[in-house]
Amino acid sequence: MTDPVVQTEIVKQAIALCFTTGGKVAEYLWKKLSGRRDEKRLRSDPAALEAAVRRLAAEDPAVAGELRELVGSMLAMRQARPRIVPRSPNLYDRVGAQAQLAGTGVVVLSGPSGVGKTALAEHHGMRSGGAYPDGALLIDLGDHRDGPGAPLRISQVREAVLQALGVEPKLITSGAGELKTQYNDLLGPLRLLLVFDSVESVRDLQALVPPAPTSLVLALTEGAPDELVTQYPRHVPLSRLEEGADRMLFEAIAGTDLLAADPEGAHEVLVECDRFPATVVAAAIAARQRAALAARPLKLLAKELSSGRALGPVSAAFDRVLAGLPRREQDLCRALSEIPGPSFTYEAAAAVAGCEPFEVLDGLVHLQSVFFVTEEPGKRLRLTKQARQALARAGHAPGGEGLPRLVRFHRTRAVQADQWKMGRRRLRLYDETLPAGTEPLDLAPGQDAVDLLVAEIPVYRALAEPAHDAGLHLELTQLCGALEIVGLHRGHLRELAEINRSGIASAKALGDVPLQLRVIAQQARLYSLLQEFPRAEKEFGKLGELLQRLEFPDTETNRQLRASLWEFRGLFHRERGQYTEASACFFEALKISRTLGGLPFRGQGLHARMLANVQVMLGDLAGAFQLLEEAEANTDPENKRDLAQVWLVRAKALSRSGSVDAARQALDLVPEVWRMVAPTGSDQYDLEIAEALGDAAWSCGDFTKAREYWSGVWQRLQAVKHPRADAVHAKIYAEPPLIR
Structure with missing residues (x-):
């Protein structure tokens, strides 16, 4: 006798076979159930058929046995369930x-x-x-x-x-x-x-x-x-592949030898592919086909792709997408192609398109969905290579109103950020005038305006030369002038020097002598901080002839300008370790600044502190302490950044005084400097402060703690191959003084 549970399972299997593969089970059941009035319904209703077969098996035990044998034989010979077989063995990332x-x-x-x-x-x-x-x-x-x-x-x-x-x-x-x-x-x-x-x-x-x-x-x-x-x-x-996965996919198709023979060409091809899987696959196939025909097939392919060469069905698909976009989104795409920088914000997209920010959001979302725009870190966007290539194939060439709009947008943001950060506390020689009706700078709670500029540094680098070539000289000098605050608060010196080269050319085109003096001196300052002294010297050499052409040198603004030129020259000598020459330059700057009457001008406090710093290096501690009194008296107590620098120099002087008590005072003072600097968002002083802590700890006799501070400084300097790394390294391994 068949177990009821087993019998129920056999019936279920029989019904499933009846409605799928059919065969002998179906023939047997339809024969048994033929002639019934509900036969038609049974043939289309699995539940009704199951109930009918259960009654049949219960009434005739022989039916249950025969059905068991038929189901068993069919299951044994049944074909495998359907499976999905990947068309390509290559799947990376995801x-x-x-x-x-x-x-x-x-x-x-x-x-x-x-x-x-x-x-x-x-x-x-x-x-x-x-x-x-x-x-x-x-x-x-x-x-x-x-x-x-x-x-x-x-x-x-x-x-x-x-x-x-x-x-x-x-x-x-x-x-x-x-x-x-x-x-x-x-x-x-x-x-x-x-x-x-x-x-x-x-x-x-x-x-x-x-x-x-x-x-x-x-x-x-x-x-x-x-x-x-x-x-x-x-x-x-799904969007593009993770970084590195595109190379693995390309290599799997094109072959390891091809990439190993021309790694630079492989990198250029992958840049053009934009980590988009279908493009990577098509490019790999094209590269493999060219391998027997060209000495550097990858280099050749990269050049073809950058000019808009089609990659068969993949490129055709993007061309269809471009052609099928609504007119407004096509225009947005063309406008975005005029952005030379690597990425942009939605506000910049609106600026280049000549509309309000809210008007581009829907278009950007749709362009993202078709991979014409892709997301970058920091809530930034980028027009994909595929979109640029499709635009090139469609005959679109940049050169409309997009570039001037973009330059003016970034100019406005930079000038506003400079004014927000520094107020009237610094010398500006660029034209601060903005268009009437300019909206105020919109910052998130706790956001520092300098960080807005830092995020756009790659864009400014890409934008500077085209802006100059387009004759946007006023806007470019405004941008370069405002960007001085990035160097003061965040560094990025090399990028700023690159941007400033075009700014110098635009200042010359404007024929504005004070502006030229400031921009060239700023370039010399950047090169000095980068330890590129021959280039800095070359820039300083341009200032003499311009100073002779400076009209009314004794105006308040021009006195500030001349003091800043001495200041930058002093910084040049200080960075070279020429402290006597640096002292002379800072003294000239201080003499001019004293004629301006101290606050609200920063010059007297600034230059007294700079001179005190080199006097410490020269061993003139008495002179340094006196200058620091003057510096603090002429520094706005609300300007925590400048005040912290005064205290930092005082800590250095105390550390070098030879007194343990004074060194302990320094050790207590430096953390306070750090607390003052941190809220200002100026992070370029971290290393100087950490080194000062090490100096103070050494003077206190805590040699282990001193080496810990110096080691952290050395590691960061060594990582970027900074010239001062060797000097700090020598401190770490110096022998402690003998205690008598």
Whole structure:
């Protein structure tokens, strides 16, 4: 006698076989049930058929035995469940995305064509086969509609799914309603992976997601419409590959030898590919094809790609996207192509497009969805290489109003940041005038305006020369003048020197002598701090002739200017270790600043402190302490940055005094300096403060603590190959003085 539980399972298996593979089980059951009035309903209703077979088996035990034998034989010879076989063995990166595809339910996988949605789904199907014992299917809905946007032939898709599961075509019902019922009833109890590619709308998916609680449905879509992700909120957007994964993919296709022979060319090709999977694959194939024809195929290919060369279907897809964009977004794309820098904010995008920031947001979101714009760190955006190449193929060349708009936008932000940070506390020779109606600078709570400028340094570097060549001399000198505060508070000296070269040329074009003096002297100062003394000397050499052309040298502004020129020259000598010459220069600067009457001018306090600093180096501690009194008396107590520098020099003088008590005072004073500097956002003094702490600890006899401070300083200097690294290194390994 058959166990009831076993018999129930046999009946279920028989019904499943009857509605899928058919065969001997189906023939046996239909023969047993033929002639019944409800035969037609039984052929389309698995639940009704199951109930009928259970009654039949209960009434006739022989039926149960025969059915058991038939089911067993068919299961033994049944074909394997459907599986997804990846078309390409190459899948790199996507670790995070793969982790989000596990489990059951519906997951929307979105991204532009060529980003790797299908490849990811295929590899997931292959790797997770054990999780879906009833099979894995991939159905491209594009094969079941008459082109993009056309209605989906739902019944045709359902038939394709049923046939893939082994249902004989003759057993698939013909009516749409009956087919839906058969589809849902058959898939409901199964544990499947169903991948639907080319999903266009929520209606597509609603009609195809079966009531199968143990199955996973992956919906692959390009645009991820709002209603789709609202209905199915498990959304995994795909974008470009992680850094390094593009090289692995390229190497897998093009070959290791090709990349090893020309690593520079490989890098240039990958830059043009923009880590977009389909482009990387197409470029790798093109590189491999050229390998037998050109000495440096990668270098050649990179040049072709940068000029807009098409990569077959991949480029054609981007060309279609560009052609299909709404006119407003096409215009936005063209405007963005005029941004020379590596990235931009949405405000800069609005500026270059000549509209309000809120007007570009929807367009940028859509351009991101088609990989014409990609996200960069720090909430920044970038026009992709593929978009630029498509624009080039379409015949668009930059040269409209975008560049002047962009330069003026950045000029305005820089001048506002300078005014916000420094108020009237510093000498400015550039024209601070901004257009009427300029909106105030909008900063987040706690944000420092200097950080806005630091984030844009790569953009300014890319923008400076085109701005000069376009004749935007006034705007460029305003930008360069405002950027002085970056060097004062954050460093970035080399980048500023590069930007300033174009600023010098624009100042000369304007014929403004005081402005030229300031910009050239600022360049010399930057080179001095970079330890590039021959270049600094060359810039200083340009100042003599300009000073002779300076009209009215004794005006208040020009006295400040002349004092700053002596200051920068003194800094040059100080950086070279020429303290006597530095002392003479700072003394000349201080003499001029004293004629200005102290506060509110910074000059007297600034130059007294600078002179005191070199007097400490020269061993004139008495003179240094006297100068520090003058410096503090002429420093605004609210200007914590300048005041902290005065105290730092005092700490240095105390450390060198030879008195343990004085050294302890220094050790107590330096942390206070640090506390004063930190809120100002000026981080370029970190190393100087840390070294001063080491000096004070050494003078106190705490040699271990001193070496800890100096080691931290040395490591940071050595990492950037700073010339002072050797001097600090020598301190670390100096022998402690003998204690008598």
